[in-house]
Amino acid sequence: MFRALADPSRRAIFESLTRGESDVQTLTSRFDISQPAVSQHLAALKSAGLVNGRRDGRRVYYRVEPRGMKPLIDWITYYRAFWTEHVGRLEKLLEKMDE
């Protein structure tokens, strides 16, 4: 989970996918790494449940798996009790972020 998002390249790919699904070829063109490297990152993200891929002809389109974020949200929520005492309710913090 954290591990999957720890690598900058992999996180960049993930972030790229949040802006819409795309195939491996397109992703490869967006970053300065080889196609196999992209595929390996996608495999790692998929294994972490953060993305999933669907094959359409020759191409495989990847998109973010929204439920994949649940562990991260869970983690924050679980430890929320702590910062709740110090910086106020997480929700309030999130509201602030909206500004």
Place this chain on the structure above:
Amino acid sequence: MFRALADPSRRAIFESLTRGESDVQTLTSRFDISQPAVSQHLAALKSAGLVNGRRDGRRVYYRVEPRGMKPLIDWITYYRAFWTEHVGRLEKLLEKMDE
């Protein structure tokens, strides 16, 4: 940030600190790694802005830096737009987590 929380041992130390501040000695006793290893993890967490330490006599007490979570919250908030469309407002998700 993600990198700092990616390592299981380091995350365990961090989570331990969310339950209250403690000195290096106590932390070392809680985990099956050497004191230097703990110090190195603490240095990494500190460098990521997740904890801070205060010296009291011979001991150094570490505690979670609440504001250190901001980048993570920011990150989620920034990409919130995406899962908002798919799984509803993050706040709703968080409410659900309360159950």
Place this chain on the structure above:
DNA sequence: CATACACATAAGCATAGACTTATTAGTCGG
């Protein structure tokens, strides 16, 4: 001040992991 104590830093090692260049596995068009 000499010793013990608590922690940090240094140095070295061994594994993990992020790339690369082949190569293999599917899928389509002629």
Place this chain on the structure above:
DNA sequence: CCGACTAATAAGTCTATGCTTATGTGTATG
């Protein structure tokens, strides 16, 4: 089928990193 095309896997390399033991730094105490 065959060749081109797209993606996944294999194999190898090189760096990052998490650990260890050894040593250094700072602080209290007799």
